[in-house]
Amino acid sequence: MTSFPIQPFIDAQKARGVHIMVLAICTLVMFIDGLDIFMVGKIAPAIARGMGSPPAAMTLVFVCQQAGLAIGAFVASPMADRFGRRRMLIIASVIFGVLTLAAAFTTTLLQLAILRGLSGIFLSSGLPIAVSLLAEVTPRHRRGTFIAIAFTGYSAGGAAGGAIAAWLIDIYGWQSGFWIGGLLPLISVPLMMIFLPESPQYLASRNGRDARIAPILRRIDRQVALTGEETFVVGDGSAKKGDAGLLDIFRDGRAAITTILWVACVLSMGSIALMAAWLPTFFQEMAGIPIQRFAILAMFGFFGGVVGTLAIGSLMDKIRPSRLIPFAYLCLAGTFVLLGVVPFEASGFIVVLLAMNLFQSGGQAGLNTLMTQIYPASMRSTGLGWAGGCGRIGGVLLPIFGGFAVRSDFSLQTTMTIVALAPLCVALLLMTMPTPGRTDAVRPAA
DSSP states (O other): OOEEEHHHHHHTOOOOHHHHHHHHHHHHHHHHHHHHHHHHHHHHHHHHHHTTOOGGGGHHHHHHHHHHHHHHHHHHHHHHHHHOHHHHHHHHHHHHHHHHHHHTTOOSHHHHHHHHHHHHHHHTTHHHHHHHHHHHHSOHHHHHHHHHHHHHHHHHHHHHHHHHHHHTHHHHOTHHHHHHHHHHHHHHHHHHHHHOOOOHHHHHHHOTTOTTHHHHHHHHOTTOOOOSOOEEEOOSSOOOSSOOOGGGGGTTTTHHHHHHHHHHHHHHHHHHHHHHHHHHHHHHHHHOOOHHHHHHHHTTHHHHHHHHHHHHHHHHTTSOHHHHHHHHHHHHHHHHHHHTTSOTTSTHHHHHHHHHHHHHHHHHHHHHHHHHHHSOGGGHHHHHHHHHHHHHHHHHHTHHHHHHHHHTTOOHHHHHHHHTHHHHHHHHHHHHSOOOOOTTOOOOOO
């Protein structure tokens, strides 16, 4: 009986049809995540008007949704390390889809808030599980690029929420957003069941003789020589088989790395939420720029985000992340400062806005990709999920500064300079982070 290391086998492959199929489905999952997370904010006035409430009453819905997203990141994501990536994606998609469809039939904001909180638990698990599965099926030399492509789906989903608000709400009502947001995950379930393989590393971490592993490896490479006598091992540095607990992401020299990543996610995702919620208001209240005028230029930000995500994904396959990602966050801090200095009417303003979105999306995508390299398969979804949960907490806390800055009559330059401290701290933290051991190192066969 021989030992068969799975990770070195996958890393030696060329990109094939099975990799493209997994990429396509994971990108769809990310698209659904982006659509449903940002959609409610974009159709909030229509929801409040339809229920006869003032827009400020939507605060309860936003708080419950954020709470659900945080709970899901801490609870639902680690379940993928216990029950499997494919199974949890299917379960989460079904439950989330049904809850989102039910939201279309609510008649009070309290009902909607409860359903958004519950659906957020399962929505937030989609991104870390999809990234984990994609990282485990994709060859190492294409991993950064593939994860970056999947993250463009997240950006596209966020933009699609704007399209719903612009073109469908007036015709079909606010309920149309929840119809689309609920049907998409349900439609994706048959695709997952037919085309999406389970992570072979996950299966091997639980039972090296699992009969499901060999067919998956043959889908990746039809010429692989398997005798049926192999004992499959992960081969990525995983220390033990079976279920991974939360404390495992702090073991084997990962305590300092995990702590730094959590703080970095709080600051990074928190600043993203802050800018998404308050940037148009900053320019209206502090610079006299109408929200409509700012929104026209902000539409170009989507393209900067896509370019940044793809660029950093490709570069992470060539440049050490410990250099590349801090550079992105340093540049992001610089663009924040420039937004407060460059006049809105200047031709260079749109360049700064594009650069901000490029480095913001690219930096966060790079941070997520880095975590797939740090955490082995046995705890990858847990590591990504808990870091994302910390980021959700930042998404609740940092936007509080936006209201404080507006009430305190801060100038735009002062406000943007203070906001720039968050990505600056992320860059400094990542520069001091210990160099992680390679989790995809090849182990010799037994």
